[in-house]
Amino acid sequence: MVYRKQVEIKGQKYWYLFHTVRSGDKYLKKSKYIGKELPKNIEEIEKKFSEEVKMEKEEIPKEIRELAETLHPYERKILPFLKDNKSLKELVKASKMQEIEVMRALQWLENKNILSIKKELKEVISLGSNGKLYLQNDLPEKRFLKAINGIISVDKIKEKAGLEKDEINVCLGLLRRKAAIEIIPGMKIKITDNGKKLLQKPGFEELFLKQLPLESKNLTQEQKYAFNELKKRKGIIKTDIVTERNIELAGLYNDLIKAKISFKNIIDELSPAIIKDSSWRNKSFRRYDIKINVPSISGGRRHFVNEAVEYIKKVWLEMGFKEMQGPLLQTSFWNFDALFTAQDHPAREMQDTFFIKNPEKGKLPEKRFVDGVKNAHENGFKTGSLGWRYKWNPETAMKNVLRTHTTVLSARTIASLKKDDLPAKYFTVGKCFRNETVDWCHLFELCQVEGIVVDPDVNFKNLVGYLTEFYKKLGYDKVRIRPGYFPYTEMSAEVDVFHPVRKEWVELGGSGIFRPEVVKPLLGIEVPVLAWGLGMERAISMYYNINDIRDLYRNDLKQLREMKAWLK
Secondary structure, three states: OEEEEEEEEOOEEEEEEEEEEEEOOEEEEEEEEEEOOOOOOHHHHHHHHHHHHHHHHOOOOHHHHHHHHOOOHHHHHHHHHOOOOOEHHHHHHHHOOOHHHHHHHHHHHHHOOOEEEEEEEEEEEEEOHHHHHHHHHOOHHHHHHHOOOOEEEHHHHHHHHOOOHHHHHHHHHHHHHOOOEEEEOOOEEEEOHHHHHHHHOOOHHHHHHHHOOEEHHHOOHHHHHHHHHHOOOOOOEEEEEEEEEEEEEOHHHHHHHHHOOOOOOEEOOOOHHHHHHOOOOOOEEOOOOOOOOOOOOOOOOOOHHHHHHHHHHHHHHHOOOEEOOOOOEEEHHHHOHHHOOOOOOHHHOOOOOOEOOOOOEOOOOOHHHHHHHHHHHHHOOOOOOOOOOOOOOHHHHOEEEEOOOOHHHHHHHHHHOOHHHOOEEEEEEEEEEOOOOOEOOEOOEEEEEEEEEEOOOOOHHHHHHHHHHHHHHOOOOOEEEEEOOEOOEEEEEEEEEEEOOOOEEEEEEEEEEEOHHHHHHHHOOOOOEEEEEEEHHHHHHHHOOOOOHHHHHOOOHHHHHHOOOOOO
16 A cells, blocks of 8 residues: 655655565565645556555566666667567658667667567669669650650650660660661661550650669569569669668567566656756666677787787886897807807708898907907916817808897897996897798797896806796796706706696796806906896797797787787
């Protein structure tokens, strides 16, 4: 039973309607705000309130009620018309909504699985630019016949009928075939009895133009005849492939209609007016549908590999490192000799290195560096080493190459340091080149993460610490350092990380402490230099779930749009 009650709130009295509803073992009160004064139509308001409460008491599934509460005004407006109107055109006409509003409503309802939109391609015949004119002013041949009065010249007909030269030629051919005119010597024209009959009633072509647009597959025999005649002529008719949209209702539609849910107490948008007049009371706001499909936005973004590069740079900068840079084109002196790689080492062969044809050779650095490196190769250069014990050739050292590793930048950086600059920490993330056969795990152009720490007080444990910390910041909690061999480091170690999905260790790079034969010729003193060169592509491929390393650089637009951002 609905009853009225005046309630005092903060010294002000307001009228409310109440109705007690049983819910299980409890009794719940439903209320409706009326105002400070009772309106004249209070009985009507009480009746509507009673009906609303009655509807709420009926068993309506929660998911149906929540679905109804998400409907947009366009969707709610189109719902009553869906049962009897199946095409987009019919719905626009019946609902008196704009086509774009109906289309949006149908798409939203389809996303909610209330209906499905079926698309059908149809060939439709419609009026061309000339056809629209002829529909208003008659076909040229009809105007031609109307202009004939007795025996008349073609020029006079052209002037009276307002026809173009090409239209005159068409009319002469058509009307002669239909025996509608007689041509008299001297280009004079006379209308025949057949011509007079043609003027008395519209022909197939005229009727056809008035019936357009038509679907080509539904033409009658007369319409097919008219179509075949008119399509030979310029701009009278045209055929287009159009998409017709029809709807197919799903079970959820029937559930919604059966529930008879009232949308009167749903507010779509909060406004100052609603707050001011308190009309929001006892009403609910339209529910946000967070599950609905929305169009993806392919906004501008950086290439995902560049995102990873910037993140890696940020990691090293946060760890106190400075970035080192240098050219891609290097002399063999810096790329090999300064790193104590013997001149007959296999890595310096054509099958592993890209040598430059022009310019074939570059300049060697200062004499002190050249002499130091030469002595390191030949006799160990006061390091206690015997060196490689061969005669070092400066011509070989002058050959230009595309750098095969970024460690060349480490060598050049060490050569630029002075004793007062120590300790020093440097890194780079850069391109290097190898004469490799390209496959799923090898590229001839690759990116390497390089780093050095030049400090009298560091040791191998510090190296392990730097590498472990770096890979943890990349998201790899398990890092394994195991013995390895590289010509220019001793101790040497390879770096593995544990892949949490594959459940296996993956090798990602090499590291070690530079040999004295590398450091002393360049720096002038023996100082521990921690060094590493890590493969970047393999590390980020695991993060992006890429199995073929070539996919990193394919520039596939779909991949670029859908690839997740680099977040760790």
